[in-house]
Amino acid sequence: MSGFAPRRVQPRVMLPGLSIERSDDEAGVVLVLSGELDTATAPELDERLAEIMATSSGRVLLDLQDLKFVDSAGVTVLIKAKNESEASGRELVLRRPTAQVHDVFAILGLVEWLTFEGVG
Numbered sequence: 001m002s003g004f005a006p007r008r009v010q011p012r013v014m015l016p017g018l019s020i021e022r023s024d025d026e027a028g029v030v031l032v033l034s035g036e037l038d039t040a041t042a043p044e045l046d047e048r049l050a051e052i053m054a055t056s057s058g059r060v061l062l063d064l065q066d067l068k069f070v071d072s073a074g075v076t077v078l079i080k081a082k083n084e085s086e087a088s089g090r091e092l093v094l095r096r097p098t099a100q101v102h103d104v105f106a107i108l109g110l111v112e113w114l115t116f117e118g119v120g
Helices: 042-055 072-087 099-105
Strands: 012-013 018-023 028-037 059-070 090-093 115-118
Touching: 018 042, 018 072, 028 042, 042 059, 042 072, 042 090, 059 072, 059 099
Parallel strands: 028 059, 059 090, 090 115
Antiparallel strands: 012 018, 018 028
């Protein structure tokens, strides 16, 4: 037995254009984002991240493999989350962004500042 608690999966939040699925693992929280992160959907992600920052510890991993689009509102939420995670001694990791989403961060000069995993 490895000593790790079993993974807890919470219900998926479905918004028009965005799905957010949360699970907890031994390292912290995982949010899987699917769809579009834009002006209409960014507030929900912001709320979910604020809840995580207030109640959880460890790293926060955002799996972006199925995120098709991000606009300035979505980028703003991720910048805020990065700042808040650093202020509380946590790590925010963006996993497997699509080429299009990664290009947005590259154009904005954020690639070196944000932490990515599985860019490829």
